[in-house]
Amino acid sequence: MISPEQVLAALRNVEDPDLKKDLVTLNMIKDLKIADQQISFTLELTTPACPMKDMLKNACLNAIKHFVSRDAEITINITARVTKPMDTNQLKDIRNIILVSSGKGGVGKSTVASNLAVSLAADGAKVGLIDADIYGPSVPTMFDLVGAKPSARETEEGRTLILPIEKYGIKLLSLGFFADPDQPVPWRGPMASNAVKQLFNDADWGELDYLIVDLPPGTGDIHITITQGFPITGAVIVTTPQQVALADTRKGLAMFKMPGINIPVLGVIENMAYFTPEELPDNKYYLFGKDGGKALASSFDVPFLGEIPIVQGISEAGDKGEPIALNTSNIISAAFAQIAGKVAQQIAISNAQTAKS
Numbered sequence: 001m002i003s004p005e006q007v008l009a010a011l012r013n014v015e016d017p018d019l020k021k022d023l024v025t026l027n028m029i030k031d032l033k034i035a036d037q038q039i040s041f042t043l044e045l046t047t048p049a050c051p052m053k054d055m056l057k058n059a060c061l062n063a064i065k066h067f068v069s070r071d072a073e074i075t076i077n078i079t080a081r082v083t084k085p086m087d088t089n090q091l092k093d094i095r096n097i098i099l100v101s102s103g104k105g106g107v108g109k110s111t112v113a114s115n116l117a118v119s120l121a122a123d124g125a126k127v128g129l130i131d132a133d134i135y136g137p138s139v140p141t142m143f144d145l146v147g148a149k150p151s152a153r154e155t156e157e158g159r160t161l162i163l164p165i166e167k168y169g170i171k172l173l174s175l176g177f178f179a180d181p182d183q184p185v186p187w188r189g190p191m192a193s194n195a196v197k198q199l200f201n202d203a204d205w206g207e208l209d210y211l212i213v214d215l216p217p218g219t220g221d222i223h224i225t226i227t228q229g230f231p232i233t234g235a236v237i238v239t240t241p242q243q244v245a246l247a248d249t250r251k252g253l254a255m256f257k258m259p260g261i262n263i264p265v266l267g268v269i270e271n272m273a274y275f276t277p278e279e280l281p282d283n284k285y286y287l288f289g290k291d292g293g294k295a296l297a298s299s300f301d302v303p304f305l306g307e308i309p310i311v312q313g314i315s316e317a318g319d320k321g322e323p324i325a326l327n328t329s330n331i332i333s334a335a336f337a338q339i340a341g342k343v344a345q346q347i348a349i350s351n352a353q354t355a356k357s
């Protein structure tokens with residue numbers, strides 16, 4: 001007769017390589033049931049986008065076969081419960097707020113933010129996206145929602161809440177939904193800061209695993225408003241390989257590390273890293289130099305999350321209002337999915353570290 005203690009003892013040999021503890025200690029094994037040689041349990045991961053899902057499942061199977069019984073019939077259900085960096089009453093139903101930031105404009109920050117949102121949602125996470133780019137909100141275009149206006153609802157306490165617009169399984173709010181698209185710089189100074197705060201505080205987000213925030217480029221008032229005003233899990237930095245972009249990215253990255261701000265940098269993504277013709281994906285032309293983003297990440301001792309090439313389909317998909325990651329048969333979509341997995345992984349690591357400190 002196999003006992004639960006035997007199975008748990010076997011699973012104590014399986015370590016989560018990121019969190020550096022075994023799965024039993026991490027409380028990831030749930031609903032263990034045993035009937036003769038049949039063993040079933042749920043493996044509760046820290047994110048549905050976990051890149052190590054299969055590896056951990058196989059390690060569990062092997063550990064039970066090795067330490068308990070070769071003949072056991074093992075069923076493992078995989079679920080996820082996304083962790084939070086801290087328990088606060090502020091925005092308590094939003095588990096993680098992730099800032100997507102860039103030193104310079106036009107490097108593809110909104111493209112990356114939108115495709116990350118799509119990839120995380122495709123893995124089964126509950127995702128929201130705030131477009132806080134006061135200079136040129138692009139989420140309405142990228143999600144084919146130009147001219148859309150969110151509705152509102154009244155709470156029992158008499159508060160009015162904005163209802164995010166849901167598209168492709170993502171809850172969306174953009175400053176662009178509240179401005180005239182033909183106005184050149186619709187939001188300025190305190191008005192912009194107040195509008196951005198409202199997108200967080202006065203919206204009916206419901207429960208979210210990840211709220212991704214597309215920031216304006218550079219370091220300005222909006223950055224201060226958001227970093228000081230809300231419990232932020234971490235920031236993802238987008239750069240391109242050109243020296244001018246990398247120089248500005250350094251400043252952007254340094255801002256998050258400043259003592260008064262001190263937001264974990266989850267990593268650097270290099271967009272437009274190389275040119276590749278869609279019909280010849282193995283041909284890579286590093287037009288603006290190679291590995292600049294990687295070198296930048298290593299000089300700040302933050303993770304490098306991956307590179308995205310310049311591909312015509314990315315901008316075409318964005319302009320059409322259907323982020324390229326929606327088309328899962330595409331290799332670019334696979335690249336975004338891989339980066340999204342790494343972002344989710346870094347969030348879990350960062351949250352585990354915050355919980356410890």
Ligand SMILES: Nc1ncnc2c1ncn2[C@@H]1O[C@H](COP(=O)(O)OP(=O)(O)OP(=O)(O)O)[C@@H](O)[C@H]1O
Nearest residue numbers: 105106107108109110111272309310311314315318
């Ligand atoms: N990897 C890529 N390959 C091809 N085109 C891209 C790629 N990344 C972004 N683009 C295109 O480059 C343009 C700028 O991208 P995007 O709007 O995402 O940049 P941004 O950094 O958010 O800009 P802004 O500073 O205006 O907010 C868009 O037309 C987008 O479709």
